[in-house]
Amino acid sequence: MPCGATICGVGSYVPERILTNADLEQMVDTSDEWIVSHTGIRERRIAADNQASSDLAIMAAQRALQDAAVRPEDLNLVIVNTLTPDMSFPATACLVEDAIGATNAGAFDMSSGCTGFIYALATGANFIRIQDYEYVLVISAETLTRITNWTDRSTCVLFGDGAGAAVLKPCREGEGLLSYALESYGEHGDLLMLPGGGSRLRLTPELIAQHKDCLEMEGPEIFKLAVRGIPAVAKTALDKAGVSAAQVTAVVMHQANKRILDAAGQRLGIPTERIVCTIDKYGNTSASSVPLALDDIYRRGQLHPGDIVLFVGFGAGFTLGAAVFRWTLEPFSNTTSAPAH
Numbered sequence: 617m618p619c620g621a622t623i624c625g626v627g628s629y630v631p632e633r634i635l636t637n638a639d640l641e642q643m644v645d646t647s648d649e650w651i652v653s654h655t656g657i658r659e660r661r662i663a664a665d666n667q668a669s670s671d672l673a674i675m676a677a678q679r680a681l682q683d684a685a686v687r688p689e690d691l692n693l694v695i696v697n698t699l700t701p702d703m704s705f706p707a708t709a710c711l712v713e714d715a716i717g718a719t720n721a722g723a724f725d726m727s728s729g730c731t732g733f734i735y736a737l738a739t740g741a742n743f744i745r746i747q748d749y750e751y752v753l754v755i756s757a758e759t760l761t762r763i764t765n766w767t768d769r770s771t772c773v774l775f776g777d778g779a780g781a782a783v784l785k786p787c788r789e790g791e792g793l794l795s796y797a798l799e800s801y802g803e804h805g806d807l808l809m810l811p812g813g814g815s816r817l818r819l820t821p822e823l824i825a826q827h828k829d830c831l832e833m834e835g836p837e838i839f840k841l842a843v844r845g846i847p848a849v850a851k852t853a854l855d856k857a858g859v860s861a862a863q864v865t866a867v868v869m870h871q872a873n874k875r876i877l878d879a880a881g882q883r884l885g886i887p888t889e890r891i892v893c894t895i896d897k898y899g900n901t902s903a904s905s906v907p908l909a910l911d912d913i914y915r916r917g918q919l920h921p922g923d924i925v926l927f928v929g930f931g932a933g934f935t936l937g938a939a940v941f942r943w944t945l946e947p948f949s950n951t952t953s954a955p956a957h
């Protein structure tokens with residue numbers, strides 16, 4: 617019997633430490649004015665020395681499970697999509713599965729760059745649709761500041777740490793996930809990469825001195841790809857769902873740059889007030905930015921059953937993805953609780 621998959625709980629977590637633009641002015645040749653006018657970022661969160669991506673993921677996961685009123689032992693699957701796993705293996709998802717007590721769940725990691733949460737949502741939903749799974753926990757957790765070159769002003773002002781999670785469960789067809797579109801353009805892989813530390817380039821002290829253990833990005837090239845690609849992938853998903861841009865209640869997009877959010881909104885013909893923006897307080901948290909933004913509006917009570925939510929991601933790979941949901945969760949009731957930490 618075919619069925620749909622929907623989000624029945626949302627949670628997120630950001631570390632306590634805040635790094636402001638003023639702090640960065642003391643570290644590299646930059647200014648609050650440049651960062652705000654070029655990106656919209658005002659501050660970002662930095663994981664504590666003893667916090668790895670799994671620690672952030674565990675917090676987000678527990679909050680999502682609590683919101684869904686689902687016990688960890690009832691989960692069938694834990695998926696973590698991250699660019700910054702605790703280590704190459706074991707999978708961060710297995711570390712989370714153990715820590716939260718998801719004793720009956722399988723677990724695996726995915727790596728889809730900043731599009732990660734969209735890829736993970738689509739994957740998790742298919743396990744529910746095809747495998748009759750009851751509950752799937754989907755998480756994105758990133759500690760990008762661990763792979764940041766703090767001497768490179770063109771990247772170090774952009775990134776932050778955080779995690780977000782959603783619990784998926786079966787629902788009636790026509791509710792929850794209506795459609796998705798996933799794309800990748802491997803020919804642009806060199807525009808955003810972590811060159812060292814994998815099987816291609818083993819790290820040596822010389823390579824570390826050259827920051828080959830840190831993220832490298834051709835920002836302006838990615839900017840152009842994103843602004844062109846986002847409306848196209850979003851339209852593909854909207855058309856598949858049979859939904860028009862005018863029907864979209866909220867766009868939950870990867871938070872890389874406020875100018876990208878604005879340009880994409882304009883090209884899609886969706887008013888700015890429907891484009892969720894959290895970049896000012898969290899910066900670019902890669903795959904975590906979409907669930908952090910989702911949790912932000914959800915906990916503000918801004919999502920209602922029947923709303924059409926358009927998720928859009930873009931990033932390392934180069935990957936692009938969009939997903940259209942007919943929202944089914946009642947508005948979060950405890951609006952006084954802090955959204956993410």
Ligand code: UT7
Pocket residue numbers: 645646647650651654655730769770771773808834835836837838839842871872873900902930931932
């Ligand atoms: O999340 C994954 C996907 N990533 C993205 O989507 C990132 C997309 N790209 C971007 O968001 C933007 O391209 C950036 C924010 C990365 C850069 O903004 P931009 O407006 O494209 O700046 P730019 O790289 O073209 O640099 C303009 C100028 C340069 O100086 P000159 O050559 O004009 O004299 C840079 O050296 O700004 C300079 N600059 C800075 N100045 C002060 C670059 N970084 C900084 C800085 N502070 N932090």
